[in-house]
Structures are given as C-alpha cells and as structure tokens.
Amino acid sequence: DAGITQSPRYKITETGRQVTLMCHQTWSHSYMFWYRQDLGHGLRLIYYSAAADITDKGEVPDGYVVSRSKTENFPLTLESATRSQTSVYFCASTESSEYTDTQYFGPGTRLTVL
C-alpha cells in the first residue's frame, strides 16, 4: 500500500542496547523527518533529510544516528539507548515543492527503554 510506514510499532529494550527504528515511504518524497513526542513538549525534530545521502540535525539530535541510502527509507538508530529516550517516535515525509509541503506522518513507534 502507498503511504508511510514505521516498524516496529512497539519496542521494549534495555539501557545500553542499540535500537533501530525503520521508516519507509512510497511517494518518493525528497524530505523525510524524525520527531519524538513527549508529554509537555509536543513534537521535537530529531533529524531530517533533504534527499538520499543528505541529512542534518534537528532540535534534539544527541544520542541518535540516521542514514538515508535510498530515497524511500530513513532509519533512526539509538546507538546506546537511555531511559530518557523512552518516547513515541514519528517519521514524516514531504515533497520539496514550495506549495505542496504538507508533511505526512507515519503511525509512530512507541519505544520503552528499561
């Protein structure tokens, strides 16, 4: 099906473990984004990508790594998970046109770090 998907939807891990959250979109959108959603903070941008092999930091990048070898995929890796990274993570994508820049969001991944 067309759209933006995230996997896994739920993940429980332990402090210090590496975790990778997957994001896949079928629209061939140029821009992709990773946000985390926490109570009292709304959505905060972690990383974004303007195209394959082009990534940049957002508001809260520490402790996260991203890559984008293919336009349709934008995985987010927590290299050594900490409890403060317990959150709901959303991936989003958008076209790069000035007038059609609505971001479309995936369903989210709820991550718990014990």
Place this chain on the structure above:
Amino acid sequence: AQSVAQPEDQVNVAEGNPLTVKCTYSVSGNPYLFWYVQYPNRGLQFLLKYITGDNLVKGSYGFEAEFNKSQTSFHLKKPSALVSDSALYFCAVRDMGSGAGSYQLTFGKGTKLSVIP
C-alpha cells in the same frame, strides 16, 4: 528562530457549540502555518494550512483557521463541535525565510480538545 505557542493545554466544549483552539507564532520571515490533529494511538493528520492569500483557511472535517498577521495568531475554529472531534491538536509553523532548512516545521505542545455530549 521560529516558535509556536498553544496557550491552552486542554479545551472543553459542549457538542454543537463552536470551538476555538488558539495558536500564536513567531518567525523572522513570512510564515507557513499548519494545523494537525492526532487521534489516540495514531500519527498526525493534516487539517489545513495557510501559505498566502485569504486569511480564512478552510480545511478538513469542517475546520477552518484565521490568520491574523498583526496578532501573529492562527486560531483553529469550527462552528459546531462533534464528539468525534475530540483529539489532540497541533499548530505548526515553517519560516519561509530560513533557507536550506526551511522545510522544518516547529510544532506547538498541543491542545487536547474534549467535546462533551
């Protein structure tokens, strides 16, 4: 730097009454403004956006928003609330003058709307 404020954590309204969810913004250039809605355990869904033109923007599900440049506000409104409108609403801004990173959206903290039957 761009920022968004949603001054109310929660708004309660009776079914059938008009509703307003408030949003104010701060940008250095011209703003693109968005409203998104999030239902429980779901991702964000686009409702409407202001780019340029008419200050009153109409969106999905009967929602509309009024852009007020002098008050730097973009309040979300609906003439008659439905119980099914109960959700978390986010205002977001994109600064058109912020260059290469201008596709970044800055979100408010969200307002929980409860429509009471």
